[in-house]
Amino acid sequence: MLGELELVIDAKATLGEGPCWDSKKQLLYWVDILEKKVHIYNPVTNEDKEIFLGQMVGSVAPSECGEMILALENGFYFLNSDTEELRAICDPESHLQENRFNDGKCDPAGRFWAGTTEGVGIDGKGALYCLDTDLNVKKKVEHVSTSNGLAWSPDHMYMYFIDTPTRKVVRFDYDICTGHIENPQDVVVVHKEEGFPDGMTIDEEGMLWIAHWGGSKVSRWNPMNGEQLLSISIPVLNVTSCTFGGSDLNELYITTAKMHTTDASAGGVFRIKTNVRGCPTYRFNRLY
Template sequence: MTISLMPAGAEMVGPTPKSVLSVGAILGEGPIWVARDAALWFVDIKGHCVHRFDPALNVARSWTTPGQVGWIVPTADGMFAVGLQSGIHRFDPASASFRLLHAPEAHLPGNRLNDATVAPDGALWFGSMDDAEKADSGHIYRLHQGTCVNVGLPPVSITNGPALSPDGRTLYHTDTLGRHIWRTTLDADGAIGETSLFTTIEDGAGYPDGPTVDAEGCLWTGLFGGWAVRRYDPAGTLIREIRFPVANITKIAFGGDDLSVAYATTARKGLDMTALTEQPLAGDLFAFDPGVAGLPGHVATI
């Protein structure tokens, strides 16, 4: 088992993240760079909102969603899929319309969808969680060309990720309350193989939130309540930590023409008035130079 203590030689001093969009998100999440739009999309789960940020023009637009929204990904038909509490919906920004496609957990009304990624083959991998953050009712699913399956990983209260290695053969998935990040091998057809512990976040460092993998195969994770994002090499060794002026960092995404800008979503959730006064930028979208490029995104064929 790997414990995430900062090793000798790991970089503690890094770039200073800057707020690039003030949205005051209650629970900002799911940032994703969509190349066809040259824009970053992300959600505010508790604010029931989808946001689009165009950094070249420095403009943003928002859409209200019919319920809690955990993630947004582009689809092969030029539209988007969003993970609402009621299931996966097709989202058309032009008409601001939502149409239900799949309801994988209609039998679990206390659950909601929480995070997602798209594989090189167009498969959508996503997780669910107990909205009350108590029961171990969160599962990992794979949706591809109309077929949605629970992949059979052990349930946890709050799933985060999944994220995929550059070759698409390793699936990283997070048990947030347990502070564990796991890795599971994948066959070429997406069938799961052996699961092992990738790393554990130590007490006092926050909770691992959304994971993202860069072009060098290293994994980044936001730390909810930890004031930082961290980067781990493929062996699970902590090699970098970047500190933020806000406590709750949820996830990063690589964007820009060369995918060399890191965008980070943050959250106001759980902060009292004193904390909010001390963290006026909580809930904003941040950007920083990660010193490495990200992986090209994919469109979902669902």
């Protein structure tokens, strides 16, 4: 089912996170939160471009307008990757100085979802937000400690969400037309000895792939029955997130962090070929 795990970017990132695949450009975007950098990796040339942003960057996603959309320490921004110019959109938590944005993704309708965390991330002071295509923002989930993994089912009926300290994946009923979510249910529980669930992606069969912070692995789960189907060992303690990429969307890219570990390849980006295809990275679809 799986190819050989390879280290494709020996980046030694302090807190590598948020990988997403731009199918139009065939590029991998990812971030180093604490070093305040967006990375753009070209697997053909093996070049990994860095853009320093001046504030912590939680997540990045491609946009139909050509610019990237970001969730930074101080809210939502557009980034022109050629000129490296940032344009502020809004900051829904400008009154919460200790909070910063963390993981984020676009949904199938092109809205950008991203959540926040505060300091050590265990006190429920964060939230999950949705930036709509008209650039209006709404709070979707309150009392979040460390907002992390997001995914939408291939049939667009469900949204999945991780608040890391809970060690759970929650499934919401999701309305693609309005972005409304309701009826939260716990569908996956990660046991203590496996670390904490961090970033997440989904394949076209509707199975979830979860990165384990403190667990040295990525796991595949069936959210319909909570069963763990597969475990991929990663030679780094803190595995942060994963996404499907490549021309056939069957290559799993995995980010890691070098903080709190002395593992030789910590902070690198890994890749492994699978025999399933991932769901595509959705793009922000701004209305003009």
